[in-house]
Amino acid sequence: MDLTVVLLVEMLYAVASLILISAGLAVVFGMMKVINLAHGEFMMMGGYATITAVNWGVNIFVAILIIAPLVVGLIGLVVERVVIRHLYGRLVDTMLATWGLSLFFIGLATMIFGNTTTGISTPIPGFTVGTYQISGYNFFIIVVAVFLLIGMFAVLKGTRAGLIARGAMQKSDMAAALGYSPDRIYMATFFCGCALSGLAGAVLAPLVGLVPTSGGAYIAKAFITVIAGGPSLIAGLFSSAGLFGIVNQVFTFAISPVIGEVALLVAAVVLLRLLPQGITGKIFKGKL
Amino acid sequence: MQGSLSKDAIIVIIVTAILIWIMPFIISTYTLTVLIIYGMLGLSLGLIWGFGGILCFGQAAFFGLGAYTYAIAAINFGESTIPMVLAVLVPAVFAALLGAMMFYGRLTDVYLGVITLVVTLILFKFINSTAGPQYVIGNARLGGFNGIPGFQTLNIPGRPDDYIWGDSYFYVCAILLAVVFFLVSALLRSSFGRIAVGIRENETRMSLMGYDVRARKTVLFAAGAAIAGLAGALFANWGEIVTPSLFSLGQSAEIIIWCIVGGLGTRLGPIIGAAGLAYLKFLLGQQMLIDNTLITGLILVLFVLFLPKGIVPAISNMWKVSFGRRQLGRIHQQRRIRHRGRANG
Numbered sequence: 224m225d226l227t228v229v230l231l232v233e234m235l236y237a238v239a240s241l242i243l244i245s246a247g248l249a250v251v252f253g254m255m256k257v258i259n260l261a262h263g264e265f266m267m268m269g270g271y272a273t274i275t276a277v278n279w280g281v282n283i284f285v286a287i288l289i290i291a292p293l294v295v296g297l298i299g300l301v302v303e304r305v306v307i308r309h310l311y312g313r314l315v316d317t318m319l320a321t322w323g324l325s326l327f328f329i330g331l332a333t334m335i336f337g338n339t340t341t342g343i344s345t346p347i348p349g350f351t352v353g354t355y356q357i358s359g360y361n362f363f364i365i366v367v368a369v370f371l372l373i374g375m376f377a378v379l380k381g382t383r384a385g386l387i388a389r390g391a392m393q394k395s396d397m398a399a400a401l402g403y404s405p406d407r408i409y410m411a412t413f414f415c416g417c418a419l420s421g422l423a424g425a426v427l428a429p430l431v432g433l434v435p436t437s438g439g440a441y442i443a444k445a446f447i448t449v450i451a452g453g454p455s456l457i458a459g460l461f462s463s464a465g466l467f468g469i470v471n472q473v474f475t476f477a478i479s480p481v482i483g484e485v486a487l488l489v490a491a492v493v494l495l496r497l498l499p500q501g502i503t504g505k506i507f508k509g510k511l
Numbered sequence: 512m513q514g515s516l517s518k519d520a521i522i523v524i525i526v527t528a529i530l531i532w533i534m535p536f537i538i539s540t541y542t543l544t545v546l547i548i549y550g551m552l553g554l555s556l557g558l559i560w561g562f563g564g565i566l567c568f569g570q571a572a573f574f575g576l577g578a579y580t581y582a583i584a585a586i587n588f589g590e591s592t593i594p595m596v597l598a599v600l601v602p603a604v605f606a607a608l609l610g611a612m613m614f615y616g617r618l619t620d621v622y623l624g625v626i627t628l629v630v631t632l633i634l635f636k637f638i639n640s641t642a643g644p645q646y647v648i649g650n651a652r653l654g655g656f657n658g659i660p661g662f663q664t665l666n667i668p669g670r671p672d673d674y675i676w677g678d679s680y681f682y683v684c685a686i687l688l689a690v691v692f693f694l695v696s697a698l699l700r701s702s703f704g705r706i707a708v709g710i711r712e713n714e715t716r717m718s719l720m721g722y723d724v725r726a727r728k729t730v731l732f733a734a735g736a737a738i739a740g741l742a743g744a745l746f747a748n749w750g751e752i753v754t755p756s757l758f759s760l761g762q763s764a765e766i767i768i769w770c771i772v773g774g775l776g777t778r779l780g781p782i783i784g785a786a787g788l789a790y791l792k793f794l795l796g797q798q799m800l801i802d803n804t805l806i807t808g809l810i811l812v813l814f815v816l817f818l819p820k821g822i823v824p825a826i827s828n829m830w831k832v833s834f835g836r837r838q839l840g841r842i843h844q845q846r847r848i849r850h851r852g853r854a855n856g
Contacts, residue, residue, distance in 0.1 A: 323814075326808030327804075492630070499622055
């Protein structure tokens with residue numbers, strides 16, 4: 224019984240962290256079609272922003288939920304203005320440029336923070352279920368992921384800004400004809416995507432020892448989650464994160480963490496082979 | 512492509528001879544050897560990406576696979592001739608299987624990139640986790656994160672005690688690169704190569720013309736992997752150790768950067784890009800002021816923004832503009848086309 228509870232929490236946690244990792248990329252890649260290989264580095268910078276803010280005496284939740292997304296969003300804004308906006312619609316070029324950016328940020332972080340591991344402790348104490356210990360922070364991550372999904376859905380579906388953004392992504396010339404500036408909309412959307420990445424990095428920062436190259440650990444997972452999710456943003460994110468999170472945890476529990484990771488990757492390859500358009504290319508078609 | 516194959520061969524031989532003679536005066540042969548190996552690795556991706564239009568994020572996987580195959584086989588056989596052959600064959604077969612899975616599933620661009628990336632990651636994670644004594648192939652322990660040291664390095668075929676090292680190893684690598692370059696040229700001149708370029712330009716049209724696009728892409732992919740595997744084996748010989756970092760994403764990234772900077776769709780570009788950037792990295796590694804990765808990243812961003820075609824095409828364009836025969840102006844060209852159309856019609 225206790226074991227079932229622990230397993231369930233672990234699975235939810237795995238799914239939630241996948242959602243967090245992929246949300247920013249889902250906006251930047253899923254909506255804007257910018258293959259952002261610097262996604263992991265945006266997360267890394269979110270982590271560093273949090274740690275720096277906490278070391279300066281800011282409340283940790285303020286640092287995670289407000290400061291990190293803002294800082295990373297602003298960095299993203301600069302990146303969009305300087306590099307990305309010249310490359311919209313050139314898929315391979317955005318990929319290469321963002322790869323360059325990712326290397327650039329790794330180098331920058333190494334110069335500023337040094338090539339050492341930094342970290343902060345988790346702010347929520349753990350508790351026991353029967354004979355097992357569960358980290359209380361896992362619940363925080365699950366709650367953040369749930370609110371994130373609801374928030375994204377509400378903004379995209381319920382607000383005028385979300386409607387305009389979706390419209391501009393679908394047909395930017397039409398949006399321009401209706402009097403909206405696609406340039407501005409793209410800029411704002413990129414800002415949001417980067418802020419989401421920063422948030423993810425910040426939320427995960429207390430769990431990992433942060434090094435400048437930490438981003439590389441997330442990038443592949445984020446990409447396969449978003450691509451396997453397919454064209455619909457939120458349904459795809461939720462379904463593929465659910466699938467991969469469960470596969471990962473089952474194999475981690477049954478064999479070992481390394482096999483769990485490998486199983487996740489193999490599942491992704493098989494899934495893409497069977498459903499090249501992603502999950503929502505076949506199922507949940509046309510949903511947001 | 513202009514000129515004939517025999518002309519190509521003569522040029523390759525002359526240029527190689529001159530470079531082998533001159534370069535050691537400028538850079539030490541030890542460094543040159545690795546630059547040549549990187550050049551070969553760059554050429555392998557340049558072939559499948561530049562001429563086949565297959566953007567592979569996992570070229571490092573084949574490079575690492577070649578190196579590991581060589582190391583494991585060399586420990587088991589105690590000499591280097593069969594391991595060298597295996598180091599070319601194993602990545603080629605692996606790539607053929609992977610390619611068949613991808614191309615017969617009609618996966619394209621982004622999905623192709625992601626799958627090759629994921630496969631590289633799987634290999635990286637797997638090799639990294641093989642530290643335990645139960646992971647043994649023959650006499651060779653895989654060694655996990657520490658890699659495999661202490662295997663037999665290259666020897667003269669049939670004489671396991673006569674090692675090829677130092678300057679002579681440099682000559683072997685240089686000549687091998689020239690041979691590979693020549694083979695790639697020959698492949699591209701053959702009908703197979705021309706059809707591959709056709710597939711890059713317009714896949715649907717080529718398949719409508721009756722060519723089996725999937726099979727051809729698979730073969731080209733395997734050929735690229737074979738070259739990468741050879742480069743991997745040479746690298747294993749040069750470094751005398753193989754580690755999982757050969758499979759890393761950073762390595763894959765670098766290969767792509769070399770191709771972009773050197774120039775896609777050229778044979779020489781990736782080699783020049785690889786050797787040039789690797790040497791730049793070597794020089795930058797000697798200073799402590801600015802981080803190495805930062806500069807690599809900056810170079811890539813600047814190239815994508817300002818010189819997306821790469822160095823070699825830019826230079827050859829400049830050459831044509833300054834010294835070549837002037838092209839006709841646009842109006843004259845159109846007029847000529849119109850005349851021709853009338854004559855034919």
